[in-house]
Amino acid sequence: MFAVPDNTLVIPENPALRHPVRVALEFAADRDRWRHLLRYDPEERFSALVDSDELQEIWLMSWLPGQHTDLHDHEFAAGAFTVVSGQLSETVARRAVDGRAVTELHSLSAGQSRVFGPGYIHEVRNEGPDPAVSVHVYRHQPRAMRPYHLDPISGPTRV
Numbered sequence: 001m002f003a004v005p006d007n008t009l010v011i012p013e014n015p016a017l018r019h020p021v022r023v024a025l026e027f028a029a030d031r032d033r034w035r036h037l038l039r040y041d042p043e044e045r046f047s048a049l050v051d052s053d054e055l056q057e058i059w060l061m062s063w064l065p066g067q068h069t070d071l072h073d074h075e076f077a078a079g080a081f082t083v084v085s086g087q088l089s090e091t092v093a094r095r096a097v098d099g100r101a102v103t104e105l106h107s108l109s110a111g112q113s114r115v116f117g118p119g120y121i122h123e124v125r126n127e128g129p130d131p132a133v134s135v136h137v138y139r140h141q142p143r144a145m146r147p148y149h150l151d152p153i154s155g156p157t158r159v
Helices: 020-029
Strands: 046-052 056-063 078-085 087-095 101-109 113-116 121-125 132-139 146-151 155-158
Touching: 020 056, 020 078, 020 113, 020 132, 087 132, 087 155, 101 113, 101 146, 101 155
Parallel strands: none
Antiparallel strands: 046 056, 056 132, 078 113, 078 132, 087 101, 087 121, 146 155
C-alpha cells in the first residue's frame, strides 16, 4: 500500500487501474518503449509524452546537472514519478495546520518513487554530477504546472 502525502487531497482511484507508482516503474523498466524519445537539452530539462489514454499520461523527463523545476503543483492531477537513472531531489512545501511553513527534502535515486495528489506543491532538481532520467504518471487531468512562491513564514502561495 502507498501512503498519500499529508498535504494532498485524496481522489478515489478506479479499482481497475494499477497504482501510478506501479505504472511508472513498469514504464521505467521498459526502456525500449521510450529510449528513442530520450534527449538532453542543455538549456532546460527535457520532457516527452510516452503514452496516454483517457485515464492517464506517462511522460519521460531528463535532467542535466543543475536543471530543476520551479516550485509548482499539478493543479487537479494526481500521480507519481520514478527515477530511472541518476539522482533527483524533491522539496515539498506546505502550510502546517498551525499556519507555519513546512518544507521536506527527499533524495531519490534510481528505482525510487514519489506520489502526488492535487495541491501537492514541490520542486524537483538534479543536484548530482550526472544526468538523471525519470518517468512521470499524471491522472485525472493532463499534465499542468501552477507556479508558487515559498514565503519562509507563511508557506507556499500561488504566483
